[in-house]
Amino acid sequence: MADIKRIGVITSGGDCGGLNAVIKGIAREAYALGIESVVIPNGYAGLYNLVDLPEVVLLNAERVSRIEASLAGSEAGHSRVKISKIDDPNKYERIKEGLKKFGIDALIISGGDDTGSVVVDLSEKGIPCVHVPKTMDLDLQPYSVGGDSTINRISVFARDLKTTGLSHNRILVIEVFGRYVGHTAFRGGVGAEVDCILIPEIPVDFDVVYEHMKLTYFGRIERSDVKAGTYIIVAAEGMKAASGEMLYDESAGVDAFGHKKLAGAGRYVRQQLEKRLKADPEVFEFMKRVGMYAPGIYVVPEVREVTPGHLVRSGQSSAFDVVFGQRAGAVAVFLLLEGKTGHTVVNVVGDKVYYMPTAEAIKRREVDLEEIALFESLGTCFGRRPQKYHYKLIETLEPKRRHV
Numbered sequence: 580m581a582d583i584k585r586i587g588v589i590t591s592g593g594d595c596g597g598l599n600a601v602i603k604g605i606a607r608e609a610y611a612l613g614i615e616s617v618v619i620p621n622g623y624a625g626l627y628n629l630v631d632l633p634e635v636v637l638l639n640a641e642r643v644s645r646i647e648a649s650l651a652g653s654e655a656g657h658s659r660v661k662i663s664k665i666d667d668p669n670k671y672e673r674i675k676e677g678l679k680k681f682g683i684d685a686l687i688i689s690g691g692d693d694t695g696s697v698v699v700d701l702s703e704k705g706i707p708c709v710h711v712p713k714t715m716d717l718d719l720q721p722y723s724v725g726g727d728s729t730i731n732r733i734s735v736f737a738r739d740l741k742t743t744g745l746s747h748n749r750i751l752v753i754e755v756f757g758r759y760v761g762h763t764a765f766r767g768g769v770g771a772e773v774d775c776i777l778i779p780e781i782p783v784d785f786d787v788v789y790e791h792m793k794l795t796y797f798g799r800i801e802r803s804d805v806k807a808g809t810y811i812i813v814a815a816e817g818m819k820a821a822s823g824e825m826l827y828d829e830s831a832g833v834d835a836f837g838h839k840k841l842a843g844a845g846r847y848v849r850q851q852l853e854k855r856l857k858a859d860p861e862v863f864e865f866m867k868r869v870g871m872y873a874p875g876i877y878v879v880p881e882v883r884e885v886t887p888g889h890l891v892r893s894g895q896s897s898a899f900d901v902v903f904g905q906r907a908g909a910v911a912v913f914l915l916l917e918g919k920t921g922h923t924v925v926n927v928v929g930d931k932v933y934y935m936p937t938a939e940a941i942k943r944r945e946v947d948l949e950e951i952a953l954f955e956s957l958g959t960c961f962g963r964r965p966q967k968y969h970y971k972l973i974e975t976l977e978p979k980r981r982h983v
Contacts, residue, residue: 581917585615585681586686587617587683587685587687588655592622592690594653594893595726595892596651596724596728598652598653599654600901600905601711601724603905604908605909607909620656623697626686627677629674629677630673632677663697663700685709686707688708689710691712691713691719695937698921709921710937711924716760718757718944719942721924732767732894733763734771736753737813738772741809748806752814752845754845757816760779760780760817764814768813769959774795775788782821783818785820792812793861796808814845818844845885862880863879866880913932
């Protein structure tokens with residue numbers, strides 16, 4: 580068992596729900612084992628600058644009690660910094676000097692794929708560290724803290740927007756985070772019973788989306804005694820057009836890890852629908868038939884895009900993420916004590932602690948398209964012609980424990 584007297588706690592990448600629970604889980608388990616834990620602030624930027632800091636915050640009982648596990652965000656702070664790209668040939672020695680200065684024997688680092696890649700890098704450089712999976716995108720192999728909180732917030736926003744959609748007979752496009760995968764858009768959209776969900780895994784045929792929108796939206800308004808209806812689309816920021824081209828704003832640039840900053844998917848969807856509405860002669864007849872038509876002013880239904888942005892990763896953490904976060908943080912301490920550096924916490928089931936190499940954990944996991952077909956059979960549009968759901972019945976006495 581490794582001789583560890585003090586652990587440094589780092590959160591890195593984007594903020595999200597459950598991270599404060601991770602910090603509390605680490606600190607409380609370490610305390611129970613007679614080990615000190617300290618915050619290294621501001622993510623990997625703070626790790627690089629640790630040697631220059633006058634002090635670090637000790638996570639003693641009094642300080643930990645002031646951390647609210649149910650709040651999203653992180654008491655430890657964040658930065659999007661990739662250590663290997665820092666323009667300093669002595670960066671790794673500088674980091675080791677900072678750790679030595681404060682008597683920090685090992686690190687527990689919570690973050691997503693970019694953060695995990697640095698965990699692999701630091702481990703290879705002789706800096707002991709364990710990874711707790713964190714990303715609202717849910718694109719890691721194991722469940723990552725923050726995902727459930729984000730799904731719930733997307734669902735709440737999409738449900739709430741139905742009231743304004745119905746009040747104005749609007750078609751609403753909600754653009755949400757998720758980068759190159761559609762887990763949060765998919766599950767958040769299903770949770771809100773939206774009409775259409777557009778995800779990166781399925782290139783979008785806008786003719787299919789338009790047909791579905793027209794049939795659903797027109798039907799709702801015509802059946803309504805007050806001629807009111809709405810149509811809600813949740814679009815993942817990394818969605819692709821039918822050509823396979825990702826939609827993003829070139830002017831937004833790239834982040835510290837070289838990823839393009841995604842933006843504009845909601846606007847693109849709105850423009851595609853507006854173009855089709857204006858070119859469709861049946862739309863004008865519909866507007867007149869339901870009493871919405873106003874010559875020269877209101878001739879086609881209004882399409883609006885809404886971008887909740889960072890609201891989907893802020894505010895309150897879900898109870899699921901608070902439980903998972905505390906549990907994952909606590910067992911990360913055990914991994915360090917057992918010398919399992921360069922590994923990622925996967926899950927805790929009873930007395931079994933599951934973990935895997937961080938290099939494997941950060942490999943991208945996409946939405947299972949076999950499952951999409953099930954929701955297509957329930958009437959949700961995913962920007963393609965609906966496909967048949969092929970099911971397999973499997974009897975088991977030990978259900979597979981898998982997170983969202």
